[in-house]
Amino acid sequence: MRERSGATRERVPPGQVVTTKWPVLHYGDVPRVDTKTWTFEVSGLVERPFTLTYDELLALPQKTVRCDIHCVTRWSRLDNAFEGVPVQALLARAGVKAEASYSLVHAEQGFMTNVPLSDLDRPDNLIALRWGGEPLTPEHGWPARLLVPHLYFWKSAKWARGLELLAEDMPGFWEQNGYHMRGDPWLEERYGGRSLTQHEINRLRNRSKR
Numbered sequence: 001m002r003e004r005s006g007a008t009r010e011r012v013p014p015g016q017v018v019t020t021k022w023p024v025l026h027y028g029d030v031p032r033v034d035t036k037t038w039t040f041e042v043s044g045l046v047e048r049p050f051t052l053t054y055d056e057l058l059a060l061p062q063k064t065v066r067c068d069i070h071c072v073t074r075w076s077r078l079d080n081a082f083e084g085v086p087v088q089a090l091l092a093r094a095g096v097k098a099e100a101s102y103s104l105v106h107a108e109q110g111f112m113t114n115v116p117l118s119d120l121d122r123p124d125n126l127i128a129l130r131w132g133g134e135p136l137t138p139e140h141g142w143p144a145r146l147l148v149p150h151l152y153f154w155k156s157a158k159w160a161r162g163l164e165l166l167a168e169d170m171p172g173f174w175e176q177n178g179y180h181m182r183g184d185p186w187l188e189e190r191y192g193g194r195s196l197t198q199h200e201i202n203r204l205r206n207r208s209k210r
């Protein structure tokens with residue numbers, strides 16, 4: 001942890017502490033991934049759903065995003081250089097339908113996180129493949145993770161496998177366990193209240209598929 005200069009303070013949301021390390025945080029085990037069978041799917045309320053192989057994803061135009069990341073457990077890491085495929089390029093290719101207003105990001109082992117479409121459809125969001133010029137390490141999400149740098153980092157699903165566009169909001173894994181549905185670090189949208197029951201989750205899932 002470092003002392004904060006004035007300039008740093010302006011970049012660090014309330015209640016956060018800067019770290020120069022990059023902690024590893026996730027539920028469950030680091031999945032084993034075989035890039036020969038790996039796919040990335042864009043589905044749900046889109047005109048042209050599609051599935052990419054790993055090689056097809058790698059062949060798409062990529063860009064570098066320099067950003068700060070903010071974990072809800074109160075660490076922030078400044079000046080990260082992620083490289084990957086812009087989420088907006090995938091959304092444009094799929095053709096998001098007018099009814100879509102939310103998304104669920106799907107990852108290995110059934111992990112999900114929900115992101116409103118207005119937060120997903122932003123130029124700094126990536127399907128990130130590299131960090132600091134090197135491929136992501138397995139514990140940080142190799143081969144591909146979502147990057148949504150303006151929201152708390154739990155929305156940046158590691159080991160991402162797809163985006164599903166939905167009409168209604170549907171809580172993902174951490175959100176079902178009480179994390180906020182949106183997660184803006186500048187508004188300290190950390191926890192949204194109580195955890196949901198399985199019955200409530202099933203009801204929401206049926207509604208969002210309508």
Ligand SMILES: Nc1nc2c(c(=O)[nH]1)N[C@H]1C(S)=C(S)[C@@H](COP(=O)(O)O)O[C@H]1N2
Pocket residue numbers: 022023024025026027028071072107108111139140141153154155156157158159174
């Ligand atoms: N698949 C998956 N992605 C995940 C998580 C998880 O449990 N599973 N945890 C989230 C949380 S809570 C955080 S803070 C970040 C941590 O990313 P890092 O380990 O690369 O720092 O990953 C997010 N992405």
Ligand SMILES: [Mo]
Pocket residue numbers: 025071072073153154
């Ligand atoms: Mo987190």
